[in-house]
Amino acid sequence: MSDLVDSTNQLEVGRGDVVSATHGPTSKKDGHLRRKAWIRRLPLLPALIYMVIVTQAPFVVTLWYSFRGWNTETPGSNKFVGFASYSAVLSDPAFRSAAVVTIEMTASAAIISMLLGSAMAILINRTFMGRGVVRTMLITPFLVMPVATALLFGTTIYDPYFGLLNWILSPFGVNHVNWVGLYSMPSVVAVLVWEWAPFMMLIVLAGLQSESLESLEAARVDGANAFKTFVWITLPHLRQYIELGLLLGSIYIVQAFGEIFILTDGGGGNGSATTNLPFYIYNKVFNAFDFSQAAAAGVIVVIATEIVATVTLRLLSGLFRATEVMS
Amino acid sequence: MATITLEHVTKVYPNGFEAVHDLNLNVADGEFMVLVGPSGCGKTTALRMVAGLEDITAGSVSIGERVVNDVSPKDRDIAMVFQNYALYPHMTVAENIGFALKLRKVPKEQIKQKVIEAAELLGLTQWVDRKPGQLSGGQRQRVAMGRAIVREPSVFLMDEPLSNLDAKLRVQMRAEISRIQRRLGVATLYVTHDQVEAMTMGDRVAVLSAGRLQQCDTPQNLYDHPTNLFVAGFMGSPAMNLFEAVVAEGATQLFIGSQAITLPSELHAVRPTLKSYAGKSIVVGIRPENLPLTDNARDSESTASPFEGHVELVEALGSELLVHFTTDAHAFEITEVMDSNAAGLADGTLTKGDAGVARVEAHTKIAAGERIRFWLNPERLHYFDRATSELIV
Ligand SMILES: Nc1ncnc2c1ncn2[C@@H]1O[C@H](COP(=O)(O)OP(=O)(O)OP(=O)(O)O)[C@@H](O)[C@H]1O
Ligand SMILES: [Mg+2]
Numbered sequence: 175m176s177d178l179v180d181s182t183n184q185l186e187v188g189r190g191d192v193v194s195a196t197h198g199p200t201s202k203k204d205g206h207l208r209r210k211a212w213i214r215r216l217p218l219l220p221a222l223i224y225m226v227i228v229t230q231a232p233f234v235v236t237l238w239y240s241f242r243g244w245n246t247e248t249p250g251s252n253k254f255v256g257f258a259s260y261s262a263v264l265s266d267p268a269f270r271s272a273a274v275v276t277i278e279m280t281a282s283a284a285i286i287s288m289l290l291g292s293a294m295a296i297l298i299n300r301t302f303m304g305r306g307v308v309r310t311m312l313i314t315p316f317l318v319m320p321v322a323t324a325l326l327f328g329t330t331i332y333d334p335y336f337g338l339l340n341w342i343l344s345p346f347g348v349n350h351v352n353w354v355g356l357y358s359m360p361s362v363v364a365v366l367v368w369e370w371a372p373f374m375m376l377i378v379l380a381g382l383q384s385e386s387l388e389s390l391e392a393a394r395v396d397g398a399n400a401f402k403t404f405v406w407i408t409l410p411h412l413r414q415y416i417e418l419g420l421l422l423g424s425i426y427i428v429q430a431f432g433e434i435f436i437l438t439d440g441g442g443g444n445g446s447a448t449t450n451l452p453f454y455i456y457n458k459v460f461n462a463f464d465f466s467q468a469a470a471a472g473v474i475v476v477i478a479t480e481i482v483a484t485v486t487l488r489l490l491s492g493l494f495r496a497t498e499v500m501s
Numbered sequence: 502m503a504t505i506t507l508e509h510v511t512k513v514y515p516n517g518f519e520a521v522h523d524l525n526l527n528v529a530d531g532e533f534m535v536l537v538g539p540s541g542c543g544k545t546t547a548l549r550m551v552a553g554l555e556d557i558t559a560g561s562v563s564i565g566e567r568v569v570n571d572v573s574p575k576d577r578d579i580a581m582v583f584q585n586y587a588l589y590p591h592m593t594v595a596e597n598i599g600f601a602l603k604l605r606k607v608p609k610e611q612i613k614q615k616v617i618e619a620a621e622l623l624g625l626t627q628w629v630d631r632k633p634g635q636l637s638g639g640q641r642q643r644v645a646m647g648r649a650i651v652r653e654p655s656v657f658l659m660d661e662p663l664s665n666l667d668a669k670l671r672v673q674m675r676a677e678i679s680r681i682q683r684r685l686g687v688a689t690l691y692v693t694h695d696q697v698e699a700m701t702m703g704d705r706v707a708v709l710s711a712g713r714l715q716q717c718d719t720p721q722n723l724y725d726h727p728t729n730l731f732v733a734g735f736m737g738s739p740a741m742n743l744f745e746a747v748v749a750e751g752a753t754q755l756f757i758g759s760q761a762i763t764l765p766s767e768l769h770a771v772r773p774t775l776k777s778y779a780g781k782s783i784v785v786g787i788r789p790e791n792l793p794l795t796d797n798a799r800d801s802e803s804t805a806s807p808f809e810g811h812v813e814l815v816e817a818l819g820s821e822l823l824v825h826f827t828t829d830a831h832a833f834e835i836t837e838v839m840d841s842n843a844a845g846l847a848d849g850t851l852t853k854g855d856a857g858v859a860r861v862e863a864h865t866k867i868a869a870g871e872r873i874r875f876w877l878n879p880e881r882l883h884y885f886d887r888a889t890s891e892l893i894v
Contacts, residue, residue, distance in 0.1 A: 388587035391554050394574040395581045396601035396648070406600070410591040 233476070240469035247463050259470035269471060271446060272454035279359065279450055280427045283366035284420050290367060291374025291419070292412075298375070299382045316372040324436035327365045328354065332437075358442020365433045370426075374419045381415030382408070421486050428479060431456065451475050503565035503578075503655040504530050505551060505688050510560035512546050512712075520546040522712040523560070531686040533679070535703030537693055539735070543712040544692040545584055548658050551690060552581050564656055577656070580649035584660040584692075586641045588633040588648075594620070595629040598647040619647040622677060624670075638665040646674070650681050657682065657689040663698065675702060696738050700724070708732050730890040733786045733883055734835030739823060741883070742792075742857040745831035746785040748778040755879070757785060758830030762806040768879050775884060775893050783893065784833060786883035789823070792859035792875040805876040812871045813856050822861045826873055832857060 243255040263269050298309055315323070331338045332353040340351060354361045385408060393403045431452045434440055440449035440457065449457070451471070458468035505528040512521040520543040528534040536544050549555040551562055553574035561568050569577055580601070589597050598619055599612045607615075620626045623643040633641055642665045649657060662678070663671045679702055682689050693699055699706045700720040707717040708731070716723060716732045727733035733741050747756045748764075752775060755762045769776055792808070810826030859875060867873060884893040 386587070386590070388583060388585060389589050391574075392581075392583060392587040392589070392648070393600075394554070395552055395577075395579060397575045397578075397604045399575060402604060407589060 236469045236472050238469075239466050240473050242466050244466045245462070245464045251466075255466075259466040260474070263467050263471045263474065266467075268446060268449070269451075269454060272449050272451050275359075275446075275448065276428060276450040279363060279366070279430065279448070280424050283363045283370060283427050283430075284423045286363065287367045287370035287423065288374045288378075288416060288420055290371040291376075292378045292416070294371065294375040295378035295382055299379060312375060313372045315368050316370070316376075318369070320369065320430070320432035321436055323369055324365055324433040327361070327368070328437050332361055354437055355442065358438045358448045362430075362433055362437055362448050365437065366427055366430060369433075370423050373423060377415050377419040377422075378412060381412045385411050417486075417489075421483070425479075425483065428452075503688055504528060504563075505534075505656055505690060506561075506563040507547070507551070508561050508563075510547070510550060510562060511558045512543070512550060512555065513558045520712050521550070524709075524712075524714050526707055526714065526717065528688045528690055530688055531683075533682055533689045533691065533702060533704045535691045535693060535699045535706045536709060537696070537699045537706060537735075538709035538715075540694070542709045544709055545660055546712075547709070548581070548660050548690060548692055551656070552579055552658055553577050578654050579656045579658055580652045580654040581658040582645050582649045582660060582662040584664075586633070586645040588641055588644055590633055593630050593632055594625055594636070594644050594647075597633065597644050598651055601648065601652050615651045616647075619651045622650070622681075623647050623674075639667065639670065642666060643674075646678075653685060654687060657687050657691075659689065659691045661692055661694065664694070678702070696736065699736075706736075708735060710735070726892075727786075727883065728892045730784060730786075730885050731835055733885070737788065739789050739858045739860075740834070742787045742789065743833040743835070743885075744785050744787070744828070744857070745782060745833065745887075747782050748775065748780065750780050752776045752779040755785065757808065758828050760806075760808055760828065760830075762808065762877055762879055762882075763804070764879050765804045767804070771880070772884065772894055778884075778886075778893065782887055784885040784887055784890075786885060787857070787877070788881070789858045789860040791878065791881040792857075792861075794861060794865065794873070794875060804880065805878045808875045808877045810857060810873050810875070812867060812869050812873050814869055815867055817863070819863065821863050822865060822867070824859045824861050824867060824873060825856045826859065827856045 240259055241254060241256060242252055243258060244252040294312055298305065298312065318326075330336075334340065334350045334352045337353070339353060340348060343351075389407055390403060393407045398406060428450075429452055430450060434448050434450065434453050435456075438448040440446060440453045442448050455468045455471050455475070458464050458471060505526070507524050507526040510521060510524040510526075511519065513519045524547060526534070526547075536547065538544055546555060550557050551564075553569065553572060557570050561570055563569060564577055564579070589600065592600065595613075595616050599616045602612045602615060616629070617626075620629050623646060625640065625643055625647060628636060628640060633644065636644065642662060646659075646662050649659070659678075663674050666674060675698060678691075691698075691702065693702075703720055705717060706720050706723050708715040708723065710731050715735075716728050718726075723732060723736055727736060727741075730743070734743060744757050748754075749756060749761070752769065753764055755764055764775070808828075810828045812824055812826050814825040816823040816825070859873075861867065885891065886893055
């Protein structure tokens with residue numbers, strides 16, 4: 175009996191809340207319903223709480239500190255100062271230089287690894303003997319820890335005396351070049367590309383393999399050569415995959431830290447040519463001991479990244495919607 | 502403008518399946534050749550070899566004077582309509598249709614002109630700015646058609662281009678394609694399942710079964726003079742009636758079941774080998790329209806014999822009646838054999854068929870359960886060897 179009432183009540187609620195709100199007796203049933211809804215969702219609660227603690231709490235703490243003037247070198251500085259830390263960070267030339275470095279580093283690493291990854295994907299997208307082995311080997315760099323990669327590059331490839339790069343180039347009159355010191359930005363970017371090209375390759379490969387062979391055949395019959403087929407048919411198809419790869423890759427490359435820490439320690443050029451935003455924040459905490467400015471810088475970076483990512487994601491999701499209609 | 506010539510073309514797929522076996526076919530300049538056959542008989546494979554999308558295992562394909570076995574599709578100057586449309590998903594309808602022209606560096610204005618014309622012809626005008634994903638199957642098929650007809654290629658290849666259209670549109674497009682083909686005078690190889698398309702559109706029709714060419718002739722000849730049981734059974738709707746029959750000693754009579762049909766000497770003059778089947782069992786084919794109820798032929802030639810049956814079902818089609826009848830003779834039908842290595846019976850087997858069918862004038866008074874008497878003219882019958890399934894001549 176109560177089940178029956180319940181279900182009719184649900185029907186009413188379904189038709190519009192107005193009905194249940196105007197009738198006195200039904201509001202009691204409403205409470206009953208709400209409790210049932212809660213019971214249904216209760217098992218999700220631990221996950222939700224965990225999520226909030228892990229992702230939101232640190233952010234709130236950061237936000238809290240960013241409005242204080244806390245520098246452990248200056249006793250009594252841990253008090254509320256409003257936006258002072260923000261203005262200090264924003265007017266810090268080092269911060270602006272770090273922002274520029276981040277953009278340069280991210281853009282060049284993402285684009286170069288996309289180009290390289292696409293080339294590898296095209297090569298691997300045909301059947302040949304040992305394809306599985308080659309594919310696995312090509313993916314491996316992505317699986318190595320950034321710090322390990324950077325160590326490997328620093329000690330075995332870039333080293334002025336024992337490095338592979340100098341040895342390979344020695345026939346061309348290159349001798350004992352201090353790559354990391356002289357070309358610090360390209361050295362770091364090269365390591366990032368080595369790490370991220372496999373990721374791009376995987377994404378582009380997925381794109382290539384999802385392409386319909388028939389439209390390629392149609393293009394051949396229509397008179398397109400291999401190059402034109404690629405430009406007119408394959409590339410437009412790959413576009414969304416390339417954009418997705420660039421977006422995801424960039425999100426991670428923006429956060430690059432280990433490579434820089436190991437290879438250049440943020441140095442090169444005028445002394446900060448490879449200091450990106452994460453490294454800047456690290457310096458603020460562990461060299462300047464200015465927790466509040468570090469927090470403020472962190473908040474600024476989060477907001478900026480959020481804006482960039484939202485805009486890009488909106489563009490991409492538009493694309494996804496278009497392709498949904500298509501398939 | 503060119504011819505298409507296939508000489509001893511064989512296709513064996515990498516998995517060892519022989520899809521086309523020793524195919525010889527010649528499409529003359531400006532000719533409309535229709536390729537028909539049951540599903541899976543190798544029509545698409547044959548077409549794709551002409552297009553260059555499939556390697557040719559043996560034999561040669563020529564377009565014009567040139568052997569094109571090793572010529573890439575883009576250099577063959579062909580326009581093809583794919584069975585599954587194969588549209589470019591990210592291009593609009595207009596871009597799809599104009600793509601081949603764009604590749605040929607035709608001026609933009611001219612492309613636009615041609616695309617508009619084609620879209621109008623195909624009834625696609627209101628969809629030119631849509632992408633293929635937003636079109637219905639029939640609309641996509643018309644876009645695929647449009648992509649072929651804006652060009653002036655030396656060869657048209659069309660793989661069931663009308664299969665997804667409704668009946669009315671199909672009739673309309675059939676006429677449209679024929680007109681375009683005649684206007685451009687381009688050799689055309691056209692694949693279809695549809696008998697009516699094959700009969701109405703083709704200058705000649707090639708019947709394929711299990712990768713083998715059965716017969717290639719004008720539609721009328723194919724219908725009137727099928728050279729083997731497969732063609733006899735495949736062409737025509739409703740299909741030709743096939744009965745087991747025994748040629749009497751002396752070959753003056755033919756027994757269809759227990760009923761005797763007189764075989765006049767005029768028939769033996771036309772089919773001399775029939776005599777050698779005296780005392781043997783053969784298959785006799787009767788078109789549904791060659792089962793008249795009145796003995797019109799009797800007045801002039803007096804060669805017709807009565808042939809009786811038991812009416813099982815009468816289907817009124819408006820213009821005519823289809824009378825399903827049974828006799829005491831074994832009825833057969835043709836079932837295609839998928840294994841192309843199973844030779845004999847022209848790649849089909851005789852299986853026990855249903856009742857016979859006759860086409861009768863619409864207002865004939867007849868009902869199920871009655872006995873019916875037809876007049877069989879032996880010269881209108883088709884006689885086939887049971888073992889080889891070939892026509893007895
Ligand atoms: N890539 C392939 N590998 C192996 N066998 C194939 C391949 N493609 C087609 N076949 C086989 O070859 C035969 C002929 O195929 P085809 O596509 O030419 O048939 P079709 O006559 O066009 O049939 P439909 O009328 O159904 O389109 C079929 O039996 C099919 O299973
Ligand atoms: Mg086919």
